[in-house]
Amino acid sequence: MKILAIDFSTPRRSVALAESHDGGVRIIGRSEEQHGQVTHAFALIDNLLREAGHERAAIECVAIGLGPGSYAGIRVSLALAQGWQRGNGVKTLGISSIECLAETAREAGHRGPVTLVVDAQRGEFYLADYQLTDDGYEPMQPLAIVSLGEIERRLAEGMTVFSPDAPATGIAGLRELYPDAARLAALAARCGEFVPAEVLEPIYLRAPSFVKARKPDWFY
Numbered sequence: 291m292k293i294l295a296i297d298f299s300t301p302r303r304s305v306a307l308a309e310s311h312d313g314g315v316r317i318i319g320r321s322e323e324q325h326g327q328v329t330h331a332f333a334l335i336d337n338l339l340r341e342a343g344h345e346r347a348a349i350e351c352v353a354i355g356l357g358p359g360s361y362a363g364i365r366v367s368l369a370l371a372q373g374w375q376r377g378n379g380v381k382t383l384g385i386s387s388i389e390c391l392a393e394t395a396r397e398a399g400h401r402g403p404v405t406l407v408v409d410a411q412r413g414e415f416y417l418a419d420y421q422l423t424d425d426g427y428e429p430m431q432p433l434a435i436v437s438l439g440e441i442e443r444r445l446a447e448g449m450t451v452f453s454p455d456a457p458a459t460g461i462a463g464l465r466e467l468y469p470d471a472a473r474l475a476a477l478a479a480r481c482g483e484f485v486p487a488e489v490l491e492p493i494y495l496r497a498p499s500f501v502k503a504r505k506p507d508w509f510y
Contacts, residue, residue, distance in 0.1 A: 321341075
């Protein structure tokens with residue numbers, strides 16, 4: 291099965307093409323771009339497919355990173371998955387971009403306890419702890435929204451803390467790392483829990499909130 295993996299949850303957008311067979315996975319190719327004002331999603335995917343020598347019709351599964359992270363980028367991923375399933379009948383699935391980040395760190399050779407952090411805006415951060423081993427990763431603390439103080443505490447304790455937002459936050463000690471679509475493809479090949487594209491949703495821990503606007507004085 292040929293898998294197109296897409297993670298647009300961070301400033302570094304990445305896509306990868308992989309082939310799974312008999313429980314194994316082979317990465318055929320990957321491509322990425324630094325996010326500007328526009329995500330060139332189709333150009334990024336088409337360049338990847340062209341370099342790999344495949345057409346869009348060859349894709350059998352679209353796997354996307356569900357965040358947390360860039361709301362706009364994740365929405366683009368969702369739209370691509372939904373359109374591809376509607377047009378070509380592909381299988382679709384979504385995977386936490388935090389899990390992808392954990393696997394990316396593990397594949398880069400990191401072992402032991404690590405903390406993964408994503409900017410949640412409003413002075414808050416998404417945070418999760420993982421244990422990385424030769425065989426995989428295990429969550430130690432589930433994803434939660436925390437204050438800056440919680441990150442500073444882990445850094446003071448000597449924890450290794452990775453974040454795709456490290457350059458932007460300016461927090462000393464954060465290590466820059468981005469979820470890699472190639473790792474997302476490998477996770478998708480092992481997961482196989484396909485769902486209809488329309489039920490995929492971004493990972494967003496905050497409860498929706500809004501303030502109802504007051505009626506203007508002239509309104510009757």
